Amino acid sequence: MSEIRFALAQIDTCVGDLDGNAEKVLDYARRAAREGARVAVFPEMTLTGYPIEDLALRRTFRKAAWDKANWLAVELEADGLGDLYVVVGTVGTDQANAKPRNRLVVLHDGVVWAGYDKHFLPNYGVFDEFRIFTPGESAMTLDVDGRRLGVAICEDIWQDGGPVSELAGLGIDALVTINGSPYEEGKTHVRRDIAAKRAAEVNAPILYVNQVGGQDDLVFDGGSFVLDRDGTLVERSPQFVEDLSLFDLADDGTARVSSIAPDLDPDEEVYRACVLGLRDYMAKNRFTGVCLGLSGGIDSALVAAMAADACGGENVWGISMPSMYSSDGSKDDAADLARNIGAHYDVQPIEPLFAAFQSQLDLHDVAAENLQARIRGVIVMAYSNSKGVLALATGNKSELACGYSTIYGDAVGGYAPIKDLLKTRVWELARWRNRHAEEETGQVPPIPVNSIVKPPSAELRPGQKDSDSLPEYALLDKVLAAYIEHAHGRADLLADGFDPDTVDTVMRLVDRAEWKRRQYPLGPKVTALAFGRDRRLPVTSAFRE
Amino acid sequence: MSEIRFALAQIDTCVGDLDGNAEKVLDYARRAAREGARVAVFPEMTLTGYPIEDLALRRTFRKAAWDKANWLAVELEADGLGDLYVVVGTVGTDQANAKPRNRLVVLHDGVVWAGYDKHFLPNYGVFDEFRIFTPGESAMTLDVDGRRLGVAICEDIWQDGGPVSELAGLGIDALVTINGSPYEEGKTHVRRDIAAKRAAEVNAPILYVNQVGGQDDLVFDGGSFVLDRDGTLVERSPQFVEDLSLFDLADDGTARVSSIAPDLDPDEEVYRACVLGLRDYMAKNRFTGVCLGLSGGIDSALVAAMAADACGGENVWGISMPSMYSSDGSKDDAADLARNIGAHYDVQPIEPLFAAFQSQLDLHDVAAENLQARIRGVIVMAYSNSKGVLALATGNKSELACGYSTIYGDAVGGYAPIKDLLKTRVWELARWRNRHAEEETGQVPPIPVNSIVKPPSAELRPGQKDSDSLPEYALLDKVLAAYIEHAHGRADLLADGFDPDTVDTVMRLVDRAEWKRRQYPLGPKVTALAFGRDRRLPVTSAFRE
Structure with missing residues (x-):
């Protein structure tokens, strides 16, 4: 037996773009062959893009x-390239019931x-696969x-039993997995732990090829890797870029160490995820520019910096829309940015x-505050319509979670x-972006210091x-993380050490x-990052803890 | 053996309102006992309300x-009332995995x-139950x-096999089913056909108790019924109202014919579904009034008439927002309405x-048309905020499907x-509502004839x-029904007899x-009727047939 070379083709696909995705596979397969690969492995649902939702139900598709x-x-x-084994994902049809798989x-x-066919179909968080697909029933091996x-698809390695356990019984020399695993902070290590468990189970190296790129409200970070049977990391592709990496399975069945991309700084990782999500959303929906309101505050400043990184500052339209309550400092900060x-x-x-509306409507209090925000909304959409650019909403997770924003x-x-992103994270990323400019690229730090240090105000x-x-956000964000992301109830929050007043307020x-947001959806349902779909609740619910 | 009297308690529950729902059960159980019932049967998930979505995942709930x-x-x-058998739905917990059921x-x-525990968990259309619940494994009988x-929950009778087939093997004297079956046009007969099939399977009468009322984007129509073992309809409760009906299982195991509510006229049925959906949405979310723009056109006229039927005309704020392009006729029609x-x-x-915005923005073409619509949106929301009333969007399915409306x-x-409602249905319902006023209630017909007969214009x-x-809408609606509701592809549409130009245009x-709507959600995601969730597609998709 000879050494076998695998190519891990970490590519960015687009849902529904069968032509474009197939062309990209062809391109990467050629490169893999030139590098001497025998097997080229692509991400989950390569040809169709992922996640394809109900598009899978369309017979013509x-x-x-x-x-x-x-x-x-x-x-x-x-x-x-007929000799090459090209492993790609796609949609199939269950002949028995005509449902998609x-x-x-190969x-x-x-x-x-x-x-x-994928055996375990995730049906939680951002995943709805059980709704769409019929599960596969049997494992498959491939002799090369x-x-x-052995092969497996994404969730197949996250659950005990099923195809991996069947493969362990059969005995295999390597486990090849194709994945569409969305980015979440800290997930790199979770993925590696579960892969190590499966490598041990099948007593062979595991290849984990992940999709990269933004697709709708998800970002896939790539970061493909190979672990030896003992869990040692022997290859790792970089995150957030397309990549072709190689891995050799030696004569004696051991893995040979190849290139290992370094871990990113946590702030850089999140920042790049946001930029990639926006860049791909624009590219896949054929937008070349964006517009947004620039208030001088930190949220719009960070979004503008991300947008400039995604599509170039010359394609960003920043609109300052001062009211009688806007400070000179804010206007200067927006202009500087x-x-x-x-x-x-x-x-x-x-x-x-505002004066024209008020002469007809004579609004007060919150209605008058909302009127200002909605006039700005009309202006932003006027730029979007007349210049054909994508309007960006600049709200952060803390204010959206607390309803501190105006619909429309x-x-x-x-x-x-x-x-x-919680507000405290917004500040951290702004600081990281400025530091990165100063230390790495020699650019002018994009975000005015004043936007970072001044107290937030609408x-x-x-x-x-x-x-x-x-x-205060330092406290609020901790409570929000516990209440929303970790689903702690009131008793849990008190046990976490938060004081009762704060808990009840939050x-x-x-x-x-949440109730208002479900009544009046908040504009953009598409978000950059899948830090989990926190909760999916009825619009109307009288339940209070 | 003696005769057994059943009470079919068709009630309107509210999701999360454990106190209110339990009080209502108590009230209807008392009435059932007063009527001599031995068994009182309530709808699916009576105590929790239905559908409860991720609220089921909350341990505290x-x-x-x-x-x-x-x-x-x-x-x-x-x-x-300890002697009474009270059959209610609720949420349970699977002890093995701590997941909801x-x-x-009883x-x-x-x-x-x-x-x-419900065995078959629907996971299609408007249902996501498999995502939330663990399926039950065994049938249950109850000796009275x-x-x-025998008992079953909703989808249990829509699938072959499972608990009903187990009950058929055991032999039962009646099959009691509790349901949360959303309204769709024509569903009455589909429900009765499937129930007749199960009655034959278990060779016994079947009781079908359905929820009534609006909950979020669904309307439940009630229309509970009993079929004898041979499929004969022996009891039917009215649609769209709470109701307590009785049914006697005779000594010899046959069903005794009780009251049978008549079928509604199809237009009346849909109109009442819309009004009930709105009324319950308002009540369950504690709105007492609504506001909406009145253009003089048919859509806003029908919505206003429905709103007056739901909450009384004195709680409806109609706002005429004429532009330089509004005809005098339109303004008169709005005032008349x-x-x-x-x-x-x-x-x-x-x-x-408009002039104030244009002096700053100088917009043209579609951007200028959208500006007019958005100024109106700001005004409608100003009324909503300052008067604390629910803003109603007046778009119909035809124009929304074709993107003939302005986001925000x-x-x-x-x-x-x-x-x-497709546009042609809007006209039909308007005509029905006027006829109903003339022929049944002696009211002034609410909708000005001119709003019905004039050519539609934005x-x-x-x-x-x-x-x-x-x-033209008469043609457009036929194509939309085929393309969206029946998922016909291009080839199917041509086979349906539509000409290629029309098919390609639509x-x-x-x-x-659809692409724009997924990018910028269209405001209200909550709708009155579940005529199916037509399609759930990715935001970004390059696929074209």
């Missing part, structure tokens, strides 16, 4: 995907050579140059518009890059501060905001 | 529901006496006065506001009563007509509108 897989096999052979196929010798390879990132910058005062106002937009009435309505704000 | 079931059993006995319990003798009753239904009526011209403009609102530019941008409009 499944037919087109099947035709494309066959076309690709023929094309590979025509290119002299999440399928892995292209070889000019044909679709073998197929395996006298070695027996726009200059730093090279964005277009317009000033559209809302005072005359500052919540207007098609994409919300920092919707999943500036909708004289002297207004966020802290008038909300607990629970009241969050429950009320 | 499940604990509270368990406590409430026990409280109710004790309370029933204290009331002298969709449970039926309250008797002061305790929670027996329990059955020497008769053996408001007078007919007894609504508040304000005129808020948008010309000065006419699509603004917390609830969209006619979002699931009035956003001079002389604009819907037919400039869309096929497919292009719908696909583009």
Whole structure:
């Protein structure tokens, strides 16, 4: 038996783009062959893109995907790559009930050579696969140059039993897994732990090839890797970029250490996830520019910096929309930011518009505050419509969770890059981005220091501060993380050491905001990061703890 | 053996309102006992409300529901109703994995006496139950006065096999089913056919008790019924109202014919579904009034008439917001409508506001048309905020499907009563409502004839007509029904007899509108009727047929 070289093709696919995805497989398969690979492994649902939701239910789409897989096999052979084993994901059909399946196929010798259907279909958090697919029933192995390879798809390795346990019984020389595993902070280690468990179970190295790129409200970080049977990391691809890495399974069945991409700083990791999510959302929906309101505050400043990193400052339209309550400092900060990132910058005062509405409507209190925010929303959408650019909403997770925003106002937009970042994280990422500019790239730090250090304010009435309505963010974010992300109830929160007043305030704000958000969806449902879909609750519920 | 009397308690529950739902059970159980019933049957998930979505995952909620079931059993006995068998739905917990279950319990003798867990968990269309619940594994029977009753929960009778087939093997005297079956046009007969099949399978009468009322984006129509073993309808409760009906299982095991509510006229059925959906959405979310823009067109006229029927004309705020393109006829029609239904009526011209924006923004074409719609959206939300009333969006399914509306403009609102009605249906319901006023109630017909007969126009530019941008509605709606509701592809549509130009136009409009709607959700996600969740597709998809 000889050494076998695997290529881990960590590519960025687009849902529904069968032509583009197949062309990309062809390109990476050629590169893999040039590098001497015998097996080229692509991510889950390579040809169709992932997650495809109800598109899988469309018979015409499944037919087109099947035709494309066959076309690709023929094309590979025509290119002299018929010998290569190309492992790709696609959608299949269960012949018994005509329902879709999440399928892995091996292209070889000019044909679709073998197929395996995903067994465990995740049906929690951001996943709805059980709703769509019929589960597969049997494991599959693949003999390559006298070695027996087992295959599995993503969730198949996260559950005990099923195909991996069957493969362990059969005995295999390597476990090849194709994945569409969305980014979450800290998930790198979770993935590696579960993969190590399966490597031990099958007593063989495990290859983990992950998708990279933004798709709708998910970001896939790549970070593909190989572990030896004892769990040793022998290969790791970089995160957030397409990549082709190699891995050799030696004559004696051990893994040979290849390149290992370093871990990123946690702030850099999250920042890059946000930028990639936005960049891919724009590219896959054919937007070349964005517009957003620049208030001088930290949220819009961070979003603008991310946008400039995603599509270039020259494609960013920043709109300052001062009211009678906006401080000069805020206006200067907005202008400085726009200059730093090279964005277009317009000033559209809302005072005359506000006065026109008020002469008809005579609103007071919150209704008057919301009116200001909604006038700004109209202006942002006017830029979006007239320039054909994507409107960005700049809300962060803390304020959205507490309902500290105006529907059809500052919540207007098609994409919300920092919707999943708590406010304290927004500050951390802003500091990281400035530090990165200073230390790594020699750029001007994009975000004005004043936007970072001044007390947050919506500036909708004289002297207004966020802290008038909300607990201080350092405390608030801790409670939000416990209540929303870790689903702690009231008793748990008190046991966590939070004082009863704070707990009750935050629970009241969050429950009320959730209720209002479900009544009036907050504009962009698409978010950059899948830090979990925290809760999916009925609109109407009288339950209070 | 003696005759057994059943009470079919068709009640309107509220999700999460354990106290309110339990009080209502107590009330109906007392009435059932007064009527001599031995068994009182309530709808699916009576105590918790339905559908409860992720609320089921909350441990504290499940604990509270368990406590409430026990409280109710004790309370029933204290009331002298310990002898009654009270069949209610609630949420349970699977002890093995701590996951929730969709449970039926029997309250008797002061305790929670027996329990059955739903076996088939629907995971399609509007249902996500498999995501939330663990399926039950065994059937349950209940002996009452020497008769053996089998039980099942909703989907259990829609699938072959499972508990009903087990009960058929055991032999039962009646099959008691508790249901949360959302309203769809024509579903009455589908339900009766499936129930007849199960009655034949178990060779015994079947009781079908359904929930009534609006809950979030679903409307439950009630219409509970009993079929004899041969499928004969022996009892039917009215639709769209709470009801307590009785049914006697005779000594010889046959069903005795009781009251049979007549079928409604199809237009009346849909109209009542819309009104009930809105009324319950308001009540359960504690709104007492609504506001909406009145254009003089048919859509806002029908929505206003529905709103007046749901909450009284004196709680409806109609806002006429004429532009320079609004005809005098339209303004008169809006005023007439408001007078007919007894609504508040304000005129808020948008010309000065439009001029103020244009002096800063100088917009053209679609951007200028959208600006008018968005100014109206700001005004509607100003009324909503300052008067504390629910904003209603007036879009119909035809225009929403084709993207013929403005996000953050006419699509603004917390609830969209006619979002699931095609335009041709809107006209039919308007005509029915006027006829109903003339023939049944002696009211002034609410909807001005001119609003029904004039050609539809958005009035956003001079002389604009819907037919400039869309096929005639009579044709368009047929294509939409085939393409969206019946999921016909291009080839199917041509086989349906539609001409290729129309097919391509409609497919292009719908696909583009779906794409935009997923990018910028259209305001109200809550709708009155569940005519199916037509499609759930990715935001980004390059697939075109």
